[in-house]
Amino acid sequence: MGPVMSDQPRVSVIVPAYNRASTIERTLDSVLAQTHTNLQLIVVDDASTDATVERARLVGQEFPLTLIEQPCNGGACRARNAGLAAADGDFVAFLDSDDTWDPRFLEVLLARFADAGPEVGCAVASYRIYGDDGRVKGELIQGAEGDISQEMLRKNLIGATSCALIRTEVMRAIGGFDAAYPACQDYDLFIRLSQATRFTSTPEILFLYQDVDDPGRITRNQRKRLAGHLLIYRRHLRAHLKGDRHARANYMNYIGDILMRMGRPRAARRMFVGYAWVYKRKLRNYPRILMAAARVSPARYAAGMVLINRFYLLLKRVLGPGLAQRL
Incomplete structure (x- = not known):
């Protein structure tokens, strides 16, 4: 130094x-x-x-x-x-x-x-x-x-x-x-x-x-993640979500991901479908709906999300970040 x-x-x-x-x-x-x-x-x-x-x-x-x-x-x-x-x-x-x-x-x-x-x-x-x-x-x-x-x-x-x-x-x-x-x-x-x-x-x-597979990390504790997002909702988002469908959809997206990682695919599917209703062109969401419908395990869902994110990174390099962001 x-x-x-x-x-x-x-x-x-x-x-x-x-x-x-x-x-x-x-x-x-x-x-x-x-x-x-x-x-x-x-x-x-x-x-x-x-x-x-x-x-x-x-x-x-x-x-x-x-x-x-x-x-x-x-x-x-x-x-x-x-x-x-x-x-x-x-x-x-x-x-x-x-x-x-x-x-x-x-x-x-x-x-x-x-x-x-x-x-x-x-x-x-x-x-x-x-x-x-x-x-x-x-x-x-x-x-x-x-x-x-x-x-x-x-x-x-x-x-x-x-x-x-x-x-x-x-x-x-x-x-x-x-x-x-x-x-x-x-x-x-x-x-x-x-x-x-x-x-x-x-x-x-x-x-x-x-983002290592460490059970001690807060991001690996899905119950804590869910409790944290619910507190964010109560303290910051409750009034805003009522008048902003995009904000409401994004919140559903967060909760759906947590529910899948908690092993609750039926509830997660409702969240993902709600997100897709607003963001119809977000193609990355549809594999998640399919995984929720198939009731895959949390481990298979996590592995699937890694593959989806890596594919998206490849798209960004091929199409450019502007176009890829809309997919």
């Missing part, structure tokens, strides 16, 4: 960790490899029972990091908020302890802030999703610009928390993460951010998301 330039904005990078001994060094190395060098690195250990703390301390021998050890496991939201309380940077970013950034992640997003002006409080990067086998499962190309508050009520445009760089004062003004959510904390965060500030983004893929 090069010398710190005093005229660079200071960025506080917060890495929450729970039993990530096998991945945390790789994650922290991706922070230390950043071309933007004015960093405060904060690792919040959420009462790990493996060697996560010891691995973080090894990295701390190369770069002065702040290690916060939580006395008991309180979940990712509380861990992130503990890091936010200790942050002294102008900007704050949250990187999950099994994911990685491209070395230019902070540099590019800070440039987007400089171009967009002081009224922008959040910048997001595009990202690619990898599976257990190291193959690409999907990607999200960001296009969020300006006031996206109404679009965020239609669907989660941004995705994972680790793709964002946020002004610290804005993050603190909205109260940080809401620990009441068992899942969907990222969606709740970006809804509240969109109501408080403007966004900017880059189409460059600068974040690598590891």
Whole structure:
């Protein structure tokens, strides 16, 4: 890591960790490899029972990091908020302890802030999703610009928390993460951010998301996912969905996917058909309706979705993202 330039904005990078001994060094190395060098690195250990703390301390021998050890496991939201309380940077970013950034992640997003002006409080990067086998499962190309508050009520445009760089004062003004959510904390965060500030983004893929088959991940706990989406509905979406059929269809899409992964294909089919009624040209939805009608197992559904997403990525390369997006 090069010398710190005093005229660079200071960025506080917060890495929450729970039993990530096998991945945390790789994650922290991706922070230390950043071309933007004015960093405060904060690792919040959420009462790990493996060697996560010891691995973080090894990295701390190369770069002065702040290690916060939580006395008991309180979940990712509380861990992130503990890091936010200790942050002294102008900007704050949250990187999950099994994911990685491209070395230019902070540099590019800070440039987007400089171009967009002081009224922008959040910048997001595009990202690619990898599976257990190291193959690409999907990607999200960001296009969020300006006031996206109404679009965020239609669907989660941004995705994972680790793709964002946020002004610290804005993050603190909205109260940080809401620990009441068992899942969907990222969606709740970006809804509240969109109501408080403007966004900017880059189409460059600068974040690598590891969607590994780990039962400890919140995204693998379908009951928590369902509870999280229902809380999003009660707190943010109830009134909006009544007057926006597209938002209502997108919500049905989320719930249908969860129900299939919970082994409830009959209920999922109703959700997918409701989505197809609004988005008739979304061809990717019809194989899901067929899988629900055939009552395939959650494992077969998950494998089918991986194939569908990989086929869609191929279409994007052949047809271009604009045309593929409409399919």
